[in-house]
Amino acid sequence: MNHLEDLQTTLLLGTDRSSLTDGLQAYLQEQGLNGQELPAEMAAEALVLHRQWTRAGFLIPVWTEPIPQIQLQQAEAECSAEAAHCLQAILDGRYPDALPEWVKLLLAAQQVLPRQALPALLQRCTQDPALWDTLKPAVGERGHWLMLQHPLWIKLSTPNPDPGAWATTTGPARLSLLRSIRQQSAAQGLQLLQSTWLDEDPAQKPALLEGLSIGLNSEDEGFLEVCLQERRKEIRQIAAELLACIPGAGLIDRYLQYLQERIVVVDQRINVSLPEEIPEEWRKDGVEPGSKRPFSLTQRSAWLFQLIRRLPPGYWQTHWGLSPQEAIGLFAQQDREESWVQALTDAALLHQDLVWQEALAIWWLHHEQASSWQTSTGRHLLQQLPGAILQKILVPYLQKRPYLLEDDHVATFMLCATDEAWSDELSLAVVQPLMRYLAGGDNPFWNIWHYARLLKALAYHCNTGLFEQLNNNWVIDSALGQRWQAEVERMLAVIQFRAKMIAAF
8 A cells, every 4th residue: 555645645635625544544653643633734744754754765663672771790980071071072173182182081090981972972983983993992881882782883893703704704804804813813814814815806915915914923924935926016015024024034034145245334335236137036035126127227226225124224233333323324325315214214114113213213303404204104103203202302402403493394293293292391392482483583484384283282292280381471462473372372272171181080
């Protein structure tokens, strides 16, 4: 029976000329309409509801099952009402960059997200993976239970991996399953990937191979050596980089032998002997020749770059007996494009060598014309520097610097990119030159609007106890000072909010 046609007929003719049929009335009552209403009111309400049903694409089902009840294993302490109010201000966009600190404070207090905020937060997390990564540790048992009750939120959960599903899982879920299995058992993940490697989708092979980076160990070496001989270049490169990260891998020993034959230090300079043709053993070990013969000087140099960028950088200290700073200086002399320094940057990042990461950051600070830090790996290296290293190298540098930082200065990037807290010394070293400039001090360049970003970074990373000191000593009587008044007030407002947020826990 077509209830819509009956309803349309009744509305066209009018309820005074055509009554609602018994079947239509029963249907409308099943959908929740009041059968005691006048026929005209009931028909009009039905038309409105039908329009909503049509736009939604389905009829909302009536829940007939018992309402599920949560049973917490242990009581969870939720944050205070004041902390929840601060969270809402952050999520409303007034202080968005304060969210990581808010979650950190919440976890330090051994508390979880407020229950009334969970539905809205989980819904937002389905569209914002970065937000979910931040909030996940603070969801608590109640939040994880709530996720399982909603068809969209359940996708946020990470169930225990089922190795038996490997044969039937496809697409991106296959990589996710491999990574989950590797987290629990690296050997089992390797075994599963080896068992199906020849039949895997060629387009997905590189991502799957990269999944072995989780739990990477010496047991993976044999399989990765086989992958070095794959026909696809991308797979060979991934295999080489993974092998380079395995302590004691045979590939590293072979790379050392190749480089010892080609790079020597004589009279504080590097002598490089480039092969005319790429050696076959280099090719088998993941060094890509590039274009076809004849090979240019740049292409032949690139063969060495590939070896250097995969070799643990500490080798140069051991082999040459030089400090990282001295070794970087020698490599920097080789070319103006800083290709050798870039290779060292890749190696320091690949092997997570903090000694060399610090040395590279210092070298960039003291060579202001250097450009190798602006590559993707250079920026990533600077962005992940630990707070202790950041304070150690930036504070003395800024304290000795008489002028403001330029927009494209490496220190400007480091300050704006870090997630680490700033010490009082670093905060004052950043802001005091600006205070002097606005009070009439000299500066060799006129464009300083990037300091709006620096003030914002300071506001979210400084010690809130510095508020009084940062609130004083601003000279804003001049036209230049008045142009900066709004930015200074915005910085102070953020610091006040953070102080209030910290006090709420």
